[in-house]
Amino acid sequence: MEPIEVVVLSGKGGAGKTSVAASIAALLKDKVVSADCDVDAGNLHLLLHPVASKTIDFVSGAVAVVNQNSCTGCGKCIEHCAFDSITMSDDKKAFVHEVLCEGCRFCATVCPEKCITMETHHAGHLFVGSNGPMPVVWADLKGGEDNSGKLVAVVKKEARKEAQRTEREIVIIDGPPGIGCPVTSSLSGAGVVLMVMESTVSGYHDVLRIYDLLLHFKLPGILLINKSDLNNEITEQAKLWAAENGVPVVAEIPYSSLMRDAVMQGVPPVEMGGDIGEKFREVSEFIIEWIKTNR
Amino acid sequence: MTKISVASGKGGTGKTTLSLALAELMSSGGSVEIVDLDVEEPDVELFVESTKIKQEVVYAPVSVWKESSCTSCGLCSGTCANHALVYFPGTVMIFPEMCKGCGHCVYHCPTDALALGKKRIGEITRFSAEHFSLLEGRLDIGVEQPVPMILATKKESQTKQKELFIFDAPPGSSCPSQEAMKDVDMIILVTEPTPFGLHDLQKVYETALSIEQKPLIVINRDTDESNAIEEWCKEENLEIIARIPHSLAAAKLYARGLSVLGVPEVRAGYETLAEDIKRRISWNQ
Numbered sequence: 001m002e003p004i005e006v007v008v009l010s011g012k013g014g015a016g017k018t019s020v021a022a023s024i025a026a027l028l029k030d031k032v033v034s035a036d037c038d039v040d041a042g043n044l045h046l047l048l049h050p051v052a053s054k055t056i057d058f059v060s061g062a063v064a065v066v067n068q069n070s071c072t073g074c075g076k077c078i079e080h081c082a083f084d085s086i087t088m089s090d091d092k093k094a095f096v097h098e099v100l101c102e103g104c105r106f107c108a109t110v111c112p113e114k115c116i117t118m119e120t121h122h123a124g125h126l127f128v129g130s131n132g133p134m135p136v137v138w139a140d141l142k143g144g145e146d147n148s149g150k151l152v153a154v155v156k157k158e159a160r161k162e163a164q165r166t167e168r169e170i171v172i173i174d175g176p177p178g179i180g181c182p183v184t185s186s187l188s189g190a191g192v193v194l195m196v197m198e199s200t201v202s203g204y205h206d207v208l209r210i211y212d213l214l215l216h217f218k219l220p221g222i223l224l225i226n227k228s229d230l231n232n233e234i235t236e237q238a239k240l241w242a243a244e245n246g247v248p249v250v251a252e253i254p255y256s257s258l259m260r261d262a263v264m265q266g267v268p269p270v271e272m273g274g275d276i277g278e279k280f281r282e283v284s285e286f287i288i289e290w291i292k293t294n295r
Numbered sequence: 296m297t298k299i300s301v302a303s304g305k306g307g308t309g310k311t312t313l314s315l316a317l318a319e320l321m322s323s324g325g326s327v328e329i330v331d332l333d334v335e336e337p338d339v340e341l342f343v344e345s346t347k348i349k350q351e352v353v354y355a356p357v358s359v360w361k362e363s364s365c366t367s368c369g370l371c372s373g374t375c376a377n378h379a380l381v382y383f384p385g386t387v388m389i390f391p392e393m394c395k396g397c398g399h400c401v402y403h404c405p406t407d408a409l410a411l412g413k414k415r416i417g418e419i420t421r422f423s424a425e426h427f428s429l430l431e432g433r434l435d436i437g438v439e440q441p442v443p444m445i446l447a448t449k450k451e452s453q454t455k456q457k458e459l460f461i462f463d464a465p466p467g468s469s470c471p472s473q474e475a476m477k478d479v480d481m482i483i484l485v486t487e488p489t490p491f492g493l494h495d496l497q498k499v500y501e502t503a504l505s506i507e508q509k510p511l512i513v514i515n516r517d518t519d520e521s522n523a524i525e526e527w528c529k530e531e532n533l534e535i536i537a538r539i540p541h542s543l544a545a546a547k548l549y550a551r552g553l554s555v556l557g558v559p560e561v562r563a564g565y566e567t568l569a570e571d572i573k574r575r576i577s578w579n580q
Binding site: 011012013014015018038039040041043046061062080082083099102103104105106109110118141142143144145146148149176177178179180181182183184198199200201202203205206209212213216227230231233234255260263264266 | 303304305306307308311333335336338341342356374375376377395396397398399402403434436437438439440441442465466467468469470471472473489490491494495498499500501502503504505506520543546547549550551552
């Protein structure tokens with residue numbers, strides 16, 4: 001059977017995605033593959049401490065490179081670039097600003113000297129490894145690179161391969177913040193989305209945008225309210241909204257300094273035990289039940 | 296006119312809070328505008344009692360196929376580096392969400408069956424508040440590319456005369472965060488003293504370096520556990536210009552959409568920051 005993907009998203013950063021994903025992974029370590037799809041600022045490995053068994057080079061999308069010897073400075077490339085990524089240098093040669101180049105190849109097409117080529121470069125790494133028996137896949141995109149959506153897709157592909165290899169039924173995905181291309185990419189093939197809402201006005205606002213995105217892609221979502229006592233009014237409002245929209249509320253986790261302590265110690269917060277441990281156990285059981293009922 | 300970009304790598308470290316505090320504390324010295332460039336999740340407006348003044352739809356170019364002019368020559372096939380165009384004899388399919396509007400396919404079409412049209416990507420809204428103005432870029436749900444929206448919002452902000460622009464950047468360290476840090480006079484990176492905060496600070500520092508900018512560092516939710524960040528900043532020769540103390544009271548105010556300047560020790564931290572910045576940019580006292 002194809003593994004089911006549980007994607008943890010929040011829209012807002014700092015809502016607790018990684019703490020939640022790591023805790024679920026720790027509790028279900030015999031059943032899941034963990035994948036970190038926050039490829040530009042991923043932290044899951046700081047809680048799960050996986051050991052890499054395979055490192056894969058991630059190659060960027062192509063950017064234009066001008067052969068300075070044959071460039072005559074005609075400016076045709078500058079004229080056609082829609083992204084203003086080429087300028088003329090003082091010595092009348094076309095100069096490509098790599099960070100602006102979208103790799104569309106238009107310049108290479110129109111160059112009469114055929115002196116523009118498209119070249120890729122090393123943009124980061126992808127790691128496949130494990131924490132004990134649990135496979136973990138994570139990545140590291142170099143700062144300022146684009147194509148984070150493409151790297152997310154590769155992380156997911158490797159995670160699915162690991163799930164099939166180890167016969168695990170669930171892939172738990174720590175998602176990126178926002179609603180843009182890496183998020184869209186992390187949603188491709190998702191089974192269910194665990195929305196982590198921080199109980200603040202911005203946390204609620206941002207999770208509503210995530211929910212709109214789920215409607216757009218026709219994906220089911222379940223809600224976890226984190227730091228639920230930071231703003232009790234917002235927590236109540238979110239629960240009402242969830243009930244009206246048929247979104248199950250998986251758990252309410254009150255603010256606790258233990259969450260921060262866990263991050264400081266580099267362990268999944270579930271390992272702090274007590275009430276928090278109990279909450280995460282409920283979350284994991286809920287997810288298992290949800291999968292049984294809905295897949 | 297000064298432009299300051301507030302970025303962080305990790306989300307939730309306090310970019311929006313810092314932008315708001317700076318705007319409030321510096322507005323007595325001249326006109327200030329916050330530009331919300333976290334276009335995927337713009338939140339500044341939730342914290343400001345403001346009036347909407349103007350709203351504008353933002354469009355991006357997109358290739359459009361006109362069936363009646365198409366001769367099925369196939370010359371457009373394979374021209375799209377983003378795989379947004381698929382050619383079959385008799386039909387051309389364009390996936391607008393993947394098209395970046397470069398015009399490469401249009402150039403190859405000999406019969407004008409392909410042309411650049413436009414697609415809606417979001418909205419820019421201008422708000423006025425008591426002490427400062429706010430310009431918000433908001434990406435539509437389902438649009439994947441935030442960078443054109445960030446560019447449009449930055450461009451719109453520069454149509455007005457203000458003495459200080461504060462760019463509230465998106466989290467992360469890839470192209471959207473890079474775009475929000477470009478062409479500014481100062482970059483402030485906000486971090487928190489946790490392993491996550493440090494790791495992501497290192498990532499976003501890489502981003503700043505990729506555009507040859509040296510950022511200044513602010514530690515938010517400061518505790519006595521900030522050593523790792525201090526050591527790293529020292530190694531990289533980065534200046535820590537303010538420390539905002541950890542405060543549950545501030546977190547609760549933030550949760551309700553209220554200013555954290557109501558907490559005295561937090562206010563003191565931001566005042567130190569504002570004074571430091573004023574000196575650096577020779578701000579009117």
